[in-house]
Amino acid sequence: MLYVGYHKARQPGASLTSHLSPSSPAPDFSLESLDGTTMRLSDFRGKAVLLNFWATWCGPCKIEMPWLVDLQKEYGSQGLQILGVAMDDGSKEDIAKFARDMNVNYPILIGKEAVGSQYGGVPALPESFVIARDGKIIDKIIGIRGKAEFEDVIKKALDTRPATSQAAASTKN
Numbered sequence: 001m002l003y004v005g006y007h008k009a010r011q012p013g014a015s016l017t018s019h020l021s022p023s024s025p026a027p028d029f030s031l032e033s034l035d036g037t038t039m040r041l042s043d044f045r046g047k048a049v050l051l052n053f054w055a056t057w058c059g060p061c062k063i064e065m066p067w068l069v070d071l072q073k074e075y076g077s078q079g080l081q082i083l084g085v086a087m088d089d090g091s092k093e094d095i096a097k098f099a100r101d102m103n104v105n106y107p108i109l110i111g112k113e114a115v116g117s118q119y120g121g122v123p124a125l126p127e128s129f130v131i132a133r134d135g136k137i138i139d140k141i142i143g144i145r146g147k148a149e150f151e152d153v154i155k156k157a158l159d160t161r162p163a164t165s166q167a168a169a170s171t172k173n
Contacts (some may be wrong), residue, residue, distance in 0.1 A: 023138075024049070025027045027118035031085065031109035039083070039109060042135070048075075048157035049131040050082045050150070053116065056090060056098040058125045065102045067147040071154060072106045078158050079133065081107040087116060087125060105162035114146045132160035 026049075029044045041049065044128040052068060054061035065084075072082045086095045086108055099108045114120040119129060123142075130153045138160070139153045 008015045023136050026129060026137050027131045027134055029115045029118060030162075031112065031115060034099065034108045035109070036093065039081075041131075044081050044083070045135055046133055047079045047081045048133055048154060048160070050080065050154060051119075051129045051131060052082060053083065053087055053111065053122045053125060053127045055086060055104075056095060057088070059137050062102070062125045062138050064126055064144055064147075065104065067150060068157075069103055070147070071150055075154055075158065080154055080158060084108045085111040085115065087111040087122065130154065130157050132157050134160060136172070143169060 026041060028040055030038055030040045033039050041051070048057040050068070050071070053065075054065070068082050068084070072080065084099075084104065084106060088095055088111075092110060095108065095110070119127075126141075126144065128150075129137050130141070132138045139156055141149065141153070
């Protein structure tokens with residue numbers, strides 16, 4: 001309750017429930033990665049994306065992070081890109097050390113409250129959005145769930161076709 005209240009107070013106008021639903025376009029954003037590169041969600045169009053909001057102090061995040069590392073290894077070559085969005089108030093160096101200690105093999109982005117607000121305020125951590133190759137949200141996972149649930153929805157996202165391929169296919173018909 002304290003976490004939700006604290007973050008709710010810091011996000012004027014943000015609701016506790018996401019206005020995003022399956023088939024909604026995922027809001028684009030621009031965030032700095034741990035290596036200083038600016039990344040945008042739209043940079044990954046054509047890939048299935050698992051957008052994971054987390055924090056170093058979050059116990060359930062620490063449990064699921066090794067699963068995400070495994071899933072990136074297993075499905076990365078098939079077009080999956082996991083993006084971790086650190087919603088910490090801590091330093092970039094602390095976040096980087098945590099990511100190294102957890103052997104993270106996917107980009108970690110430094111989160112901003114504004115991006116969390118675009119995704120419904122991110123009222124609980126971890127919170128993940130699974131985005132299809134066409135940029136539309138296909139699922140939202142709040143809190144910790146099993147690795148198998150991630151795997152099922154990742155497979156679903158990988159089975160989608162990018163918007164450019166769909167457009168090209170429809171013009172050929």
